[in-house]
Amino acid sequence: MKSLDVKVWGVRKRNTKRSSYDVRWTVAGNVFSEQFRTKGLADHHRSKLLRASHAGEEFDTVTGLPDSLVERAPSMTWYAFALKYLAMKWPHAAPNTRNGINEALTAVTVALLDERPGRPADELLRKSLRNWAFVLPSPDDRELPPDVADALHWVAKASRPLSDLADAAIGRAVLDSLKVKLDGTAAAAETVRRKRRTLVNALHYAVDLGEFKENPITAVRWKKPKVANEVDPRVVANPEQARALLTAVSYVGGYGRARGRRLVGLFACMYYGALRPAEVVGLTEADLKLPGNGWGTALLNRTRPSVGKQWTDSGETHDDRGLKNRPVEEVRPVPIPPQLVVMLREHLETFGAAKDGRLFTNERGGVVGSSTYYRVWQEARMLALPPAAVASPLAARPYDLRHSALSTWLNAGVDPTEVAARAGNSVEVLLSRYAKCIDGRQEIVNRKIEELLSEYE
Structure with missing residues (x-):
């Protein structure tokens, strides 16, 4: 039977082991209820009942629902x-x-x-x-x-x-x-x-x-696997190790082919500027301000992440996108130190830029693939590091150069807000990821607490 005699009660919380919320209503004197895990879901269902009642829909006295709320069986595989x-x-x-x-x-x-x-x-x-x-x-x-x-x-x-x-x-x-x-x-x-x-x-x-x-x-009650968000301190290279690795890159492939030399600046951008690999690959000559001396600037606005041809609309291996987690046209200015300015000026003098202005290319002038610079990096590690370090996680991936840069800046006492702005992260993400890479934090905190307590002795 159908009836217009409908009364919907307020949401009631059930204080059970797993808290739930009841929606109760009556149809022609028959009481119905449904339980929901959150108050929001319960309120949403109650609102649907009220809308159907106010719209003059008849409610079934057996199911307690109007036709508009009867759940349809899924009709597809x-x-x-x-x-x-x-x-x-x-x-x-x-x-x-x-x-x-x-x-x-x-x-x-x-x-x-x-x-x-x-x-x-x-x-x-x-x-x-x-x-x-x-x-x-x-x-x-x-x-x-x-x-x-x-x-x-x-x-x-x-x-x-x-x-x-x-x-x-x-x-x-x-x-x-x-x-x-x-x-x-x-x-x-x-x-x-x-x-x-x-x-x-x-x-x-x-x-x-x-x-x-x-x-x-x-x-579904299911234990999600825990993800380690912190950067492993073992991957972080100190400035001396980073310089040795960048020097070793220039020797990869021999002088004639210049396979490594044309990528020294690419890796240097990751270390001295803390750029992401996709940001460096998308960098163009027009994005750079390289004065004769002092600090320069990289105006980041594009990335060229390496993906498969089947995933891009263009059918190319590399996508052409804006900055990570930013509006399409947003620009992120990144100050670059004199050491990197010199290296990029030398790169342009030696290799020039691609026809579309890209700073770094492969030997055929195309976009530098992640597999290409990864192979060069692995060879450079073999040249620059002792066997024990090669077998360790130290700078195992090119991305670890970015980790090394940000860790170095934080340990040098640079304001985390400024580090986050240059890195393109939030301060919260930055500090949570690099917490284990910041040396001396415990000693600094201990000293401050000790100084505070000594004032009351």
């Missing part, structure tokens, strides 16, 4: 939903974000497949999902290799219903599957958290589509 979610996210996502979404959707799709006959080999299955299914244009809009087409046809049939994720046990099993890599070893904590973040975001979209009342994954 996980795979069909994942394709829909990808089509929504892709146009507005950065290339590296697209790659991360692809990786997460592939992992969840494999975890939500039925064991039915004809399953493709794992390698073909993942290749089909990674390289064809979760890359735009969609598989329906392009010709697929026969084996890939067969594999994706099987996936479409074997994919479990999206509604299965409402089962907490299935949700937990999917989350657990994200902890394991293809070879069966444990995945990095940051990788697991990134994949979970994509899954949560995808199911928020499912809620928006009306497939769920609330996100089922957020209700």
Whole structure:
């Protein structure tokens, strides 16, 4: 039966072991209630009941709900939903974000497949999902290799219903599957958290589509892996080590080919200016102010992160974007010390700039790939460091030069606000990441406390 006799009560908090909030209402004298984990969710549901009542909708005396609030059973498989979610996210996502979404959707799709006959080999299955299914244009809009087409046809049939994720046990099993890599070893904590973040975001979209009342994954009791956000002090090179490494770079490849010499300035920008690798690769001659002596300035406004061709709209290996976590046209001025000014002037005199003004190029004049400068850096470490240091984490990656720069500045007593501005970070992020790299903090604090206490003796 249907009835217009509806009364909605206020939200009530239940003081149980896990606090919850009740929404209670009556339909023709029959009492109904629903529990929610947060007051916000409870208030949202109560508002929907009130809107339906005020709009004159009739409520069912058995379910207690108007037709507009009866939850529809999800009408699609996980795979069909994942394709829909990808089509929504892709146009507005950065290339590296697209790659991360692809990786997460592939992992969840494999975890939500039925064991039915004809399953493709794992390698073909993942290749089909990674390289064809979760890359735009969609598989329906392009010709697929026969084996890939067969594999994706099987996936479409074997994919479990999206509604299965409402089962907490299935949700937990999917989350657990994200902890394991293809070879069966444990995945990095940051990788697991990134994949979970994509899954949560995808199911928020499912809620928006009306497939769920609330996100089922957020209700799953599951221990998130801990991510170490602090920089390892062992990677930080001191000024003497940094200079030795930069000198060694110039010897990589021999004098004739100049493979290392053309990249000395690139690594120097990471150390003396604390620039990110993608910022250095995107640096142009027009971005620089290089006086004859004294400090110069780099006006950072573009980055050229290294990604795959399938993730960029241009089809190029390197994306062309604005600064990290900044509006597209924002410029970040970074003062650069005299040592770096001299090195960049020498670089321009020796190698010039590319046709588009880029400061650093590979030997063919193209954009410097991360694999290229990484190989040069590894050879330089072998030349500059003793065997024990080569085997250690010391400056193991080019990015560690940036860590070394910021740690050096902080240890020199530079105001963290100024360091953060030059680095393009917030002060909170800067201090939390480099807390373990700042020497003498405990001694300074102890001295200040001792001085304070001595005043009252």
